[in-house]
Amino acid sequence: MKITITDVHKRYGDVVALDGPSFEIPSGSTFGVLGTNGAGKTTLFELLVGHDRPDSGRIEVGGVDVERAGHRVRERVAFLPEHAGFPPAMTGREVLSVHARIRGIAAREERIDDALETVGLTDAADRAVSGYSNGMGRRLGLASALLAEPPVLVLDEPTAGLDPRGVATFHRIIERIDRETDATVVLSSHVLGEVERLCDSVAILEDGELRAVGSVDELRTAGDGRVTVAVRPSADRDRTRLLETAQRYGDVTETAGEIAVACERDAALELCAAFESDLVDRFEVREPGLEAAFHEALEREESEPENSPDEIAGATEVST
């Protein structure tokens, strides 16, 4: 089921949460929404699932205007909120039973068993939620979303707070959903590798604006092919010397104590040799990828091209 977001604006008091992003999420795709904290990801999801209304603009799910559908849009959009939790005294099966009854699902037991099996909670189904790990709780949340057999599945930071094993399990489940169903999966994440692994297409938001949108492959190769050499000075006093060296080889940016130099591959080798090793605490060469595209998009001040109707059409064409 295709999702269309058109020039959506949303403010909370003086804070601009969304500033006119427009893009399409193709039917059946797994779509990632990337952005820093406060970029507008959660607001976008809240509007998408009918929790709030945009000040202007339009969101359509399968041709239906979300604003007009109200809470009924969640009949077709299953949502796993970031902070979803469950009463500790209930068992996993009871939680799913409540959700199934509210949704009016027929053949409840069969559907519950199916959802539990999908997320790997069959053995723990009759245990109290209080005994669940964080990862099991997230999987129970996903099971409740899957109960509806939704054409659209919206997952807000689904792996936040999970340990590596929990993340890997969650990834396998999402890949299975992608493989075995026609559901359109929309997920937000801070973890670029996760989005790169799971998603077909990505939108990058910053300050409520759409900074980039397209397929993962397209964004990954959209840059200039330069690698990034990232170094962290051993001590603050070494920063100036490192910066002076770095500036001779490429474009330098500084973020959270890290000096990143975007340069040609050959220049990177020379740069590595030029750095005095005792001045550098950590050293890393990053290949061009989604991370580079992400940082490039964040640094871009003007985002009009992504918001133009032509660009939206282009993104759709790329993704389908």
Place this chain on the structure above:
Amino acid sequence: MTDRKRTATDEQTPKPDGGYASATDAELSRASDSGIWYRQLLVVAETEYRLAVRGRWAVALTAIFAAFALGLTTFSGSSVGPEGFERTVASLAVLAVYLVPLVALAFGYDAVVGREENGWLHALFALPVERAWIVVGTALGRAVVLASATVVGFGIAGGFLLWEFGLAGFDAYVTFLLASVGLGLVFLAVGVLVSTLAREKTHALGISLLVWAWFVLVHDLLGLGLVAAFDLSAGAVSAMLLANPTGIFRALVLGALGAAGDAGFATVLAESGLSTGVLVGALVAWIVVPIALAAFAIRRRRL
């Protein structure tokens, strides 16, 4: 999973853009299985009831009411006969004015904000159900627990009273019991409203205690002071009575007992001339209005 795939495709027709033709706005607005609001309401209420029972709230509330009521009836030392019965029930009414609102607020203050803190509200809001029904269902589920606890807790004491004093006071005691249930539901409703408006559980608890202090301690004293200081009209006195559910409760109980003496502001109230119907209507309004306000406020709540 195979079934999932079949369902997703069978109900939708492929379109040239690669998407799927699906339900239109009009089709979506038609009543569907999940759109039956009263069933959703009952599921939420039943879940809340089960959680309260499982969390031992039902037993705890019943035990509190029974212990206080039995203690008072056992040690009241009233003489055998109609007068003794009336005095004991009047004493129980005074006890109920302090105890029932406190217990109801303690039971209701975390109904919404507490569910938000453990994430259950987020999970419910993700379902295709009006937020208002979640609040009303939550209040309904807790109301059943509180009402049952009140009836059983005070009912045990009532059984002893009727055994001691005979069946003559049965009607009056039933009135006391029902009014206590009503009083509890009022403060539960107020607790749910506070819980809906508060951003944190501690805030809800603090506000609930202030609400209790206002209605149980301050309002009565203020009313007595105003009546003593000014020559208030009957309308003003009636308005003051209706503005405090504990006053309504006392007026109902004392009216049923035919006694107006030594009950503070209620002595004044008994002379206000308000009919039982008006008092019951006011008590019902005190239940309905906070719940309605909570149902409205929850729509604006950001999680």
